Amino acid sequence: MKKQLILAALLLCVGADVTCPSADGNTWSVSDRSFRIRCGVNHAGVVLSTSLTHSFEDCLQLCSLDSRCVGINHSGSVCHLKSSIDDTLSIASKWSAASLVASTRSRKTKTRSSTKTTITASSTSPLPTSSLISGCGASLPKGMKPGGPSQTFSIITADGRNRTYILYIPTQYASSTPSPLIFGFHGLGANSHDIEQQTRFSQSKVNVDHIAVYPDGWEHHWEGAPYSTPKLSDVSFVEQLLHHLQGQLCIDTRRVYATGHSNGGGFTGTLACNPSASNFIAAFAAHSGAFYQATKPSPCQSDQVLIRCQPSRPLPFMEIHGDKDPQIPYLGGVHNGECMPSVPHYVSEWGIRNKDTENEKVQLPQGNVRYTWGKKDRVVHIMVKGLDHSWANQFHNFTAGPVILDFFRKWSL
Known part of the structure; x- marks a missing residue:
């Protein structure tokens, strides 16, 4: 029930179309964070976590719930949350990307090395939220225990x-x-x-x-x-x-x-x-x-x-x-x-x-x-x-x- 309420709240906050290719260049906002959407590209950067999600929008929602996440790459159902990204983009027709452009919650800094820009999120945040589909904290399936029979x-x-x-x-x-x-x-x-x-x-x-x-x-x-x-x-x-x-x-x-x-x-x-x-x-x-x-x-x-x-x-x-x-x-x-x-x-x-x-x-x-x-x-x-x-x-x-x-x-x- 709690997860359904979170999803419902997030959906009410979406301020832009998130369907590629029409969403290319749009800004997607939720709560105190905004992301710039890019279609047909892949951002370079450090992967925070990888999850399977139903849609590009679900992947964005996962990122918005984790203050360490500053961007995503998404293809099919594969969702990469990024803890840092730079301005290196590769053309990848089946991929969509998004990068953090504004936030009042996380500390955003930019550093330059050669021709690359890196955005790094706050280091004080909860555990990565594969949150909308994570089984962390859940009970094991009935009859199963660690080290027990398969x-x-x-x-x-x-x-x-x-x-x-x-x-x-x-x-x-x-x-x-x-x-x-x-x-x-x-x-x-x-x-x-x-x-x-x-x-x-x-x-x-x-x-x-x-x-x-x-x-x-x-x-x-x-x-x-x-x-x-x-x-x-x-x-x-x-x-x-x-x-x-x-x-x-x-x-x-x-x-x-x-x-x-x-x-x-x-x-x-x-x-x-x-x-x-x-x-x-x-x-x-x-x-x-x-x-x-x-x-x-x-x-x-x-x-x-x-x-x-x-x-x-x-x-x-x-x-x-x-x-x-x-x-x-x-x-x-x-x-x-x-x-x-x-x-x-x-x-x-x-x-x-x-x-x-x-x-x-x-x-x-x-x-x-x-x-x-x-x-x-x-x-x-x-x-x-x-x-x-x-x-x-x-x-x-x-x-x-x-x-x-x-x-x-x-x-x-």
């Missing part, structure tokens, strides 16, 4: 489908402190229970701090493969599921991650290459990924397959693969009627796309090899010698789950 839940998506998922709450979860979250996507013909057992993220000896969510693919598969359900957007499903979970749990929206096995690993790549999903997921890790690119099977040149990918930013990506994988061969080849890229080619393309020019090859125990790109090892590939298509759990003393968790802990939006 449970299966479902949501009805915008297309009317009933989609199920398994939810695990880690032992260190507290409703007052935002927790990171991992999505785990199963392989073709498998289900949420399978990927939960493979990753072991629902075991406290492996994972103590990340909320783990294991969705079920529609008809046991995911978007991006030649056998995927036509016109079904699993990217949209993940977006809707995260939005739903944000209303129930205290989630650190700057630390949301995605991993998956086989077809689920390929879908992890689909999410990473999606301009919307790559804005609300901080880092990605695929295991034995099936990275279909809709490439004709003949002639099949696996080291030259065009990788169709449009991420919104340079991003962290890890891939783990066995060199003896018979289903998704390490060196590529024809599979399910398509020419698959070789794993080295697919991963190196991430380094090129990110402009991570520095790369390194390290020999690991048991003949495994670790390849990295970028100064901070933003792109990582581990070739597991002798491994087939299985998820690596104690395979010659190599276990993938903890390696993936360590990779995720390095990155945030």
Whole structure:
């Protein structure tokens, strides 16, 4: 009820059209704050928090409730609140931006460095309000407790489908402190229970701090493969599921991650290459990924397959693969009627796309090899010698789950 009253009050205060492109240049005011709207651009600056909202206006309302917020970037349902912005604008047709132009509540200062102007908000303010959709402070779903057994839940998506998922709450979860979250996507013909057992993220000896969510693919598969359900957007499903979970749990929206096995690993790549999903997921890790690119099977040149990918930013990506994988061969080849890229080619393309020019090859125990790109090892590939298509759990003393968790802990939006 309280949130509804806040929304109603905010709506009464709006003084301008906030629908792009007609709103470009308008000033949007609420209470003691005013924002200048820009359409088709993206502001540079420091991200305070990332949330999923229903509209550009909802994103503005979130910013208006947090005195540290001086601007936003919004696309689709992705809302970035900014604690500082500068006058660097990039043209981005699917994005809208807004910047604080007047406020009697927050301290506004301008500093110049070269040709950039930076606006910084007051440092004394409440916690960031993913407020209109935040589950911080809420009770856990019935029957759940930190470190307790996982449970299966479902949501009805915008297309009317009933989609199920398994939810695990880690032992260190507290409703007052935002927790990171991992999505785990199963392989073709498998289900949420399978990927939960493979990753072991629902075991406290492996994972103590990340909320783990294991969705079920529609008809046991995911978007991006030649056998995927036509016109079904699993990217949209993940977006809707995260939005739903944000209303129930205290989630650190700057630390949301995605991993998956086989077809689920390929879908992890689909999410990473999606301009919307790559804005609300901080880092990605695929295991034995099936990275279909809709490439004709003949002639099949696996080291030259065009990788169709449009991420919104340079991003962290890890891939783990066995060199003896018979289903998704390490060196590529024809599979399910398509020419698959070789794993080295697919991963190196991430380094090129990110402009991570520095790369390194390290020999690991048991003949495994670790390849990295970028100064901070933003792109990582581990070739597991002798491994087939299985998820690596104690395979010659190599276990993938903890390696993936360590990779995720390095990155945030």
